[in-house]
Structure formats: C-alpha cells, structure tokens
Amino acid sequence: MTALTLTNVNKSFGEVHVLKDINIEVEEGEFVVFVGPSGCGKSTLLRVIAGLEDATSGEVHIGGDLVNNTPPSKRGIAMVFQSYALYPHLNVFKNMSLALKQEKQSKAVINERVAKASKMLNLEDYLERYPSELSGGQRQRVAIGRAIVREPKLFLFDEPLSNLDAALRMNTRLEIANLHDTLAASMIYVTHDQTEAMTLADKIVVLRDGRVEQIGSPMELYNNPVNQFVAGFLGSPAMNFMPAGFVSEGDPRTIGVRPEDLRLQDDGGLSATVQHVEHLGGDTNVIAEAKGTQITARLFGQHAINQGQTVTLGYAPERAYYFDKEGHRV
Amino acid sequence: MNKARTNPFNNIAMHGALILYTLIALFPVFVILINSFKTRKAIFREPLALPDADSFSLIGYQTVLKQGDFFLYFQNSLIVTVASLFFVLLFGAMAAFALAEYRFKGNTLMGLYLALGIMIPIRIGTVAILEMMVATGLVNTLWALILVYTAQGLPLAVFILSEFMRQVSDDLKNAARVDGLSEYAIFFRLVLPLVRPAMATVAVFNMIPIWNDLWFPLILAPAEETKTLTLGSQVFIGQFVTDWNAVLSALSMAILPVLVLYVIFSRQLIRGLTSGAVK
Numbered sequence: 034m035t036a037l038t039l040t041n042v043n044k045s046f047g048e049v050h051v052l053k054d055i056n057i058e059v060e061e062g063e064f065v066v067f068v069g070p071s072g073c074g075k076s077t078l079l080r081v082i083a084g085l086e087d088a089t090s091g092e093v094h095i096g097g098d099l100v101n102n103t104p105p106s107k108r109g110i111a112m113v114f115q116s117y118a119l120y121p122h123l124n125v126f127k128n129m130s131l132a133l134k135q136e137k138q139s140k141a142v143i144n145e146r147v148a149k150a151s152k153m154l155n156l157e158d159y160l161e162r163y164p165s166e167l168s169g170g171q172r173q174r175v176a177i178g179r180a181i182v183r184e185p186k187l188f189l190f191d192e193p194l195s196n197l198d199a200a201l202r203m204n205t206r207l208e209i210a211n212l213h214d215t216l217a218a219s220m221i222y223v224t225h226d227q228t229e230a231m232t233l234a235d236k237i238v239v240l241r242d243g244r245v246e247q248i249g250s251p252m253e254l255y256n257n258p259v260n261q262f263v264a265g266f267l268g269s270p271a272m273n274f275m276p277a278g279f280v281s282e283g284d285p286r287t288i289g290v291r292p293e294d295l296r297l298q299d300d301g302g303l304s305a306t307v308q309h310v311e312h313l314g315g316d317t318n319v320i321a322e323a324k325g326t327q328i329t330a331r332l333f334g335q336h337a338i339n340q341g342q343t344v345t346l347g348y349a350p351e352r353a354y355y356f357d358k359e360g361h362r363v
Numbered sequence: 364m365n366k367a368r369t370n371p372f373n374n375i376a377m378h379g380a381l382i383l384y385t386l387i388a389l390f391p392v393f394v395i396l397i398n399s400f401k402t403r404k405a406i407f408r409e410p411l412a413l414p415d416a417d418s419f420s421l422i423g424y425q426t427v428l429k430q431g432d433f434f435l436y437f438q439n440s441l442i443v444t445v446a447s448l449f450f451v452l453l454f455g456a457m458a459a460f461a462l463a464e465y466r467f468k469g470n471t472l473m474g475l476y477l478a479l480g481i482m483i484p485i486r487i488g489t490v491a492i493l494e495m496m497v498a499t500g501l502v503n504t505l506w507a508l509i510l511v512y513t514a515q516g517l518p519l520a521v522f523i524l525s526e527f528m529r530q531v532s533d534d535l536k537n538a539a540r541v542d543g544l545s546e547y548a549i550f551f552r553l554v555l556p557l558v559r560p561a562m563a564t565v566a567v568f569n570m571i572p573i574w575n576d577l578w579f580p581l582i583l584a585p586a587e588e589t590k591t592l593t594l595g596s597q598v599f600i601g602q603f604v605t606d607w608n609a610v611l612s613a614l615s616m617a618i619l620p621v622l623v624l625y626v627i628f629s630r631q632l633i634r635g636l637t638s639g640a641v642k
C-alpha cells in the first residue's frame with residue numbers, strides 16, 4: 034500500500050503560485066527526501082501534507098484515505114519542526130505525552146510509549162526537565178520523541194538538522210537512519226542539503242520553484258539526471274558546466290562533467306589556470322579557470338599543485354553529460 | 364554576567380538615579396499619607412511634618428467611614444476595574460489572536476479599524492453613549508461603566524497583543540495543531556501564557572485610568588448604590604469648604620487596592636521578561 038499519494042497538488046498564497054502540479058507517491062516504509070534550494074516550497078508542501086495548509090487544488094491521500102478535509106491530528110502523521118517547537122511551559126515528559134493525552138489514551142499506554150521512545154533516544158534522565166534546560170541536540174531528540182510516541186503512519190521532518198552544529202548533525206543523521214530501520218515507518222524528510230538527501234533517502238524528490246524536477250533513488254538521480262538543475266544540485270563538489278564549444282568547435286550544447294571524473298591528463302584538451310587548491314588529505318580539490326569558466330576537479334590522493342599553475346585536465350567521454358539550451362539532458 | 368553591569372561605579376550611579384526618581388515619584392503619595400493622619404490645623408500649619416502626639420488624629424478616616432457608604436463605593440470601584448480589565452484582556456487577546464493568526468479578507472483593514480480607538484478619545488462620544496445607556500436601561504448600573512471601560516481599553520490592547528502574538532513561533536502553534544489541540548486550546552493554553560508579559564502591560568496601562576475616572580461614573584452611574592470611590596470622595600470637596608482630612612484619608616485608602624493589583628501584574632511582567640531572556 035502507498036503511505037502517501039499526492040495528485041496534482043497546487044498551492045497559491047493569493048497571487049503567488051507556490052506549489053505547481055505536484056505528483057508524488059511514497060511507499061509504505063520508504064524514506065523519501067524532498068530536496069531543493071531555499072524558498073522552493075518544501076516546507077509548504079510538507080504543511081499541505083500535514084494539513085496545516087489547505088491545498089488550493091489536488092488530492093492528498095494518506096494510507097489510502099483522502100485526507101483533504103481531515104484536520105492534522107487525525108491524519109495519522111507526526112511532524113518534527115525545524116525550530117523544534119517544544120512547548121516551553123511543559124517538561125519533556127509532558128511535551129512527549131501531550132498528543133496521546135489529546136487522543137485520550139490511558140495512563141498506562143502513555144507511560145509505556147514515552148518510556149520506549151525516551152529509551153530509544155537516550156532521554157530517560159531528562160524527562161523532568163524543561164526545554165530551556167536542554168541542549169540543542171537534546172531538544173531535537175525530544176522533538177523526534179514527540180513524533181515517535183504517536184506511532185504515526187507517516188513521519189514528516191522539516192529540516193530537522195539545520196539548527197545543529199556539524200558534528201551533531203552527522204550523529205543525528207545516523208540516529209534518524211537507525212530510527213527508520215527500527216520503526217520501519219514511512220518517512221518524509223525535507224532538506225536543502227544534498228548530502229543529507231543522498232545519505233538518508235530511499236527515494237529523492239528534487240524540487241525547484243514549486244515544481245518536481247525529478248524523482249528517483251539517489252544513484253539514479255546521480256547517474257541519470259534529467260536536466261542541468263538536478264545534475265548541478267546533487268553531488269559535492271557540484272558538477273562542472275561548460276560550453277561544449279570548448280572541446281568541439283561550434284557545438285551549442287553545455288557539457289557537464291563531475292569533478293571526480295576529471296583527471297590530470299597531458300592530452301586532456303582542457304587547459305586551465307589553478308586558482309585555488311583544497312588539500313583534504315584523501316582528496317585534493319583543484320579549482321581552476323578555463324576560458325572564463327570555473328572548473329573544479331576532485332583528484333584522488335595528494336597532489337603537489339600550486340596556485341597560478343596551468344594544468345591540463347581530461348575526462349572519459351562517456352562520463353560527460355550534455356544539456357541543451359533549456360537545460361534538458363540530450 | 365556582563366562586565367559593565369557589575370562595575371561598582373555604574374551600579375551606584377544607576378541605583379542613585381533610580382532612588383532619586385522613586386523619591387520624587389513617591390513624595391506626593393507620602394505627603395497625602397502623613398497628612399491623612401493629622402488634624403486639620405496641623406495639615407495647614409506644617410504640611411510636611413510627620414504626625415506627632417499633638418497633631419495625630421484619625422478624624423479624617425472616621426468621617427470617611429461614617430459618611431455615605433464608603434465600603435460600597437470601594438466595592439463598586441473594584442468590581443468595575445477588575446471586570447473591565449478582565450474583558451479588555453479576554454476580548455483584546457481574542458481579537459489580537461485572530462488578527463495575528465488567521466489570513467482572511469480585510470485582516471489589515473480590521474486591524475486598522477480596531478486600532479482607530481487609540482487615536483480618538485472615547486469621551487467624544489459621551490452623549491451618544493449616554494443615549495444608548497438610557498435606551499438600554501443600563502444607566503446607574505455597574506455594567507454601563509464596565510462596558511464603556513472595556514470599549515475604551517480594547518484598541519490599545521488589540522494593538523499591543525497582536526504585535527506580541529505575531530512573535531509566537533508558527534511552528535509551535537502548528538506543532539500543537541498536529542498534536543490535536545483545538546484552536547481554543549492553542550489560544551488559552553499555549554499563546555496566552557507566552558504573551559503574559561504583554562497582558563500584564565496592557566492591564567497596568569488600563570487599570571489606573573479606570574480606577575481614577577470621574578467622568579463616566581458621574582454621567583452614567585451617579586446613583587448612590589453605583590457610585591465609585593472617586594465619585595464618592597467628591598462629597599468631601601465642596602465649592603466653599605473642603606474637608607481635607609476626609610479627602611486625604613479617602614485618597615490614602617483608594618491607593619491600596621491599586622497597589623495590590625499592580626504588585627500582582629508587575630510580578631507577571633518581570634517573570635515574563637526574565638523567562639524570555641534565558642530562553
């Protein structure tokens with residue numbers, strides 16, 4: 034069964050058309066990541082799924098039921114917000130149990146579910162604390178715990194890691210991945226960070242300006258982007274784009290080559306001036322300029338390359354992507 | 364803690380300024396209080412002297428307590444003030460929540476309309492109000508005063524509270540919606556506690572003018588059984604002779620309830636401010 038089906042969903046705020054004809058399916062137990070630049074409508078889409086905004090048109094089905102007119106609390110979803118959104122005047126236990134209380138669950142059930150969730154998230158020692166007495170990472174875990182105790186059909190995460198520092202982000206990302214394995218629940222995760230998308234997702238939905246650009250598994254999107262936007266958005270460092278005229282005279286298309294597919298090659302045909310070198314130990318990132326276009330090459334291992342030096346880069350022709358004027362893959 | 368704040372010189376200067384201001388502000392109150400305990404002669408001979416064995420007298424308080432129904436006036440004032448504040452805060456907060464939270468046609472216009480009262484004094488409409496009160500038979504009831512004061516307080520309350528409610532995080536309200544709280548529960552259990560400092564501010568702003576008002580009690584409810592304290596005290600102020608003992612005693616007693624209310628509200632105010640600061 035599908036956990037979520039969106040059919041031709043549109044959303045406008047007055048004149049502003051934010052979501053345009055969104056069609057997405059999320060299978061049971063699947064971890065789906067919505068990814069796209071800031072302001073592309075990810076949060077709005079999530080709020081439409083949660084029922085916090087009404088879709089202007091289109092249908093939202095959760096677990097097979099049409100929920101367009103169902104209030105958020107009856108949709109069988111739980112949401113984790115970017116700003117945690119913990120109730121400041123309630124302690125951790127009450128924050129986690131409020132929804133169950135509203136559902137009129139018995140004390141025994143409430144205690145059991147909170148105990149289970151707080152054990153899973155290492156929050157057992159903090160149940161009596163107030164949100165203001167917790168660190169950022171702990172608050173985030175409480176927010177996740179608040180979602181878990183409801184045992185929802187569908188989890189919604191809105192950029193849950195963006196307020197954490199880098200180290201904590203990595204840990205929490207792993208925790209969320211583990212959580213998905215443990216609970217075997219359907220999850221939708223919104224982020225603008227392609228690394229999070231690539232590492233967590235079973236399926237990625239790439240959004241731009243309120244439109245779905247492409248849907249697929251991380252590797253499908255990485256190896257087979259339908260257009261220049263998707264190609265440039267996924268992967269880090271981002272794919273290099275240059276006029277195809279660089280290598281074959283008169284070609285109007287754009288060539289895309291991933292930084293890791295570029296290599297130092299004396300007969301490579303791409304001669305560039307090194308502007309900057311990032312020595313990462315395992316890799317070396319070379320940022321160079323060729324005929325006014327910036328090109329990044331990611332070389333394996335350590336290389337003694339200096340700023341200002343001229344290098345010749347090449348790539349295997351089958352690793353190149355071609356895009357037409359509108360940015361479509363050709 | 365911030366270094367500038369612990370610097371002893373700054374500390375002394377700051378406290379000095381505050382103490383000076385407090386002394387100036389409290390001086391008239393102090394004069395009223397000491398004189399309320401003196402004989403009439405002593406009040407005029409040495410208005411700034413403390414009462415001593417010779418000049419001490421409770422004659423003012425005795426007059427006040429004997430004259431008219433002073434406790435009834437007291438009670439009326441208290442009922443009117445507390446009820447008006449209650450309605451101002453309740454309706455003001457509800458309107459503010461609607462304006463801050465919901466998108467509907469004419470939202471901005473409605474907000475402007477509700478704020479209009481800040482600029483137009485309600486007393487301009489006294490005649491119309493009196494006519495309405497006569498028509499509805501509310502003249503000489505406490506309801507007349509409560510309604511007028513509620514109307515008088517609402518514009519500023521809506522204005523201040525809606526500004527504060529806009530600052531309550533949307534995620535928080537949405538989290539509550541997902542958790543199954545009704546809009547009423549979100550309003551009463553989540554948003555109101557978070558804007559408590561603003562509520563206290565509004566209450567303090569409204570309380571004093573209502574308590575001290577002479578205009579509307581005189582016009583709308585001058586009957587003996589609905590007289591407020593301010594109106595009741597007027598009997599001691601004559602065109603030719605004023606019973607200063609009684610006036611000062613009445614004033615001294617009138618300060619007390621306001622003081623109590625103020626202490627209640629200002630504690631909320633300070634608690635709200637500090638809890639916001641550490642979050």
Ligand SMILES: Nc1ncnc2c1ncn2[C@@H]1O[C@H](COP(=O)(O)OP(=O)(O)O)[C@@H](O)[C@H]1O
Pocket residue numbers: 046049051069070071072073074075076077078
């Ligand atoms: N309540 C609203 N009223 C008007 N415009 C809105 C509202 N919420 C979001 N938008 C607009 O919708 C677009 C998408 O916003 P959002 O979904 O928050 O983007 P994202 O989460 O992808 O960064 C933005 O351009 C934003 O200005």
Ligand SMILES: [Mg+2]
Pocket residue numbers: 075076077192
């Ligand atoms: Mg967002």
